[in-house]
Amino acid sequence: MRVLFVHQNFPGQYRHVAPALAARPGTRVVALGENAGEALPGVQHLRYQPPSAASEKTHRYVRRLENAVYRGQQVARAGLALKERGFVPDMVCCHPGWGEGLYLRDVFPDARMLYYYEYYYTSAGGDVGFDPPGPVHIDDAARVRTLNANHLLCLQASDWGHTATRWQASRFPDWARDRLSVVHEGVDTETIRRLPDPAFTLPNGATLRRGDEVVTFIGRGLEPYRGFPTFMRALPSILERRPNAQVVLVGGDEPHYGSRPREGGTWRAVMLQEVGERIDQGRVHFVGKVPHPQLQAILSLSSAHVYLTYPFVLSWSMLEAMANECLIVGSATPPVQEVIEDGRNGLLVDFFSPVQVADAVVLALAEPEAWWPLRRAARQTVVDRYDLRSRCLPDLIDLIDDVAAGRRPRLGGSRDLVPPGLG
Structure with a gap:
């Protein structure tokens, strides 16, 4: 299997799963990112060119979307270059938060696509309208609604999605949660533990x-x-x-x-x-x-x-x-x-x-x-x-394997997973 990871600041949330897949016989792993990142065993890390910035003349509601389009275009160009060099992924894992995932479906139409969705913006119940608390002006509500344009386009392009916590999943519309699993990146509790003599x-x-x-x-x-x-x-x-x-x-x-x-x-x-x-x-x-x-x-x-x-x-x-x-x-x-x-x-x-x-x-x-x-x-x-080795990494690998095989993931969607305080 050939797997492509895409993350602006790779490895990000893929720090553990990318080398774990690369260690499997017959699996080739390539990563695309804007920044240099750190070397991971078995992972070929390539960089795409930084995108242009949105014009100050662009309407403020769509400035972030314009930035996402520029970034998506750069990632698409890097993907086309990969194809010319003979690498066509069977599986794409992408964090689309900055626009990376917008056009990968057009570059690799036959690949399965699993996207990591971090946060869906709303004008109530989240960060907006929290500090200071109170009603949100219609101008801000409209801007916040438009912030989700990138995610909505990517939800349409991806085969499945995942996010880290139940509460983060709860921010997404119900129809999106039907194809959104909850699996945390994991904590390596074997390494991260209280030191005896710090x-x-x-x-x-x-x-x-x-x-x-x-x-x-x-x-x-x-x-x-x-x-x-x-x-x-x-x-x-x-x-x-x-x-x-x-x-x-x-x-x-x-x-x-x-x-x-x-x-x-x-x-x-x-x-x-x-x-x-x-x-x-x-x-x-x-x-x-x-x-x-x-x-x-x-x-x-x-x-x-x-x-x-x-x-x-x-x-x-x-x-x-x-x-x-x-x-x-x-x-x-x-x-x-x-x-x-x-x-x-x-x-x-x-x-x-x-x-x-x-x-x-x-x-x-x-x-x-x-x-x-x-x-x-x-x-x-x-x-x-949240243990990395016993729970989160196996769950994420299972999720990738299920999506790559075209199966409905065993983890399932998150529509019925209600976090504390929302049930």
Whole structure:
């Protein structure tokens, strides 16, 4: 079997499944991506040319669609070049979120196509209209509806789709969910586990070790979508009530979701201007983006890990924190509630309440031994539901094999899989 993976930032969600397929006898795996990515065993990684940007004169509703068309065109050209070199896939696995999947059906009409659908936008019940809460203006509602044009075209082109969680699946129309399975990319719990003797050296030269009070926060971008302002507003209370606590924030200043502050600059600068005089900045450590081994050490040191999110895509970092037996202080929003049950495997707080965040963190720091049942339950949740080797990778390979063979997948569609809070 010849398999083509397409992802703007390959490997992305295909990090484990692409080399697993490449290891099977008689299987050739090629990947297309815009960025260089990392080398994976057995996978030939090729790059397509970056697309042009949409014109500022384009109507703002369709700017993202125009960008998707440009990207889809570049991927189609790269696909045609592959055909000229003799590679015609039997199976295409594609993340179409940036437009990659728009024209693959036209390039490879006989291939089976399995697309990874990450998020379907609506003007209610998701990220739009959440912060600030309230009715969405018709202009924004129309813009949001148009955001789905790329996905709708790709749903028509693909044979089947999949997404990571039940809640993410619930965002899609019922007719789409009939051909949309739920299978997470998986967490390698054999590797991602609490280290016996972790240490992490801070930017100021001090080293954190086992037994220190460490509050952790992770986001690819320090931004409102991941609750960064709420966390920062909780810090004055946390640091005042726990004078030995150290706070470690992992993530870059560039927003990954949403926009920059209206006044310009970064969200970190905005929040430090708001709360900086009320916190001991010598105990608040912005470490930027760190290599995974260092992230593992940080999570293994965590006394309380705060994860807040809009109703949006669930971060890998939360599941990895749970696999490290972190005590999660999470937002009571649907993506988190699908995984965290308050008082059983973590603590849930109001996304908008710095008071609740601070109270939960202070309680965790004051009674560290009392929370080990929740910490162990957090890891067990990930092992039972999201383990890479025993569950997610086999499920994804089965899904690929079923679609490649033209069978209805054994995982089935997601129409009847209702996440907590929606049933």
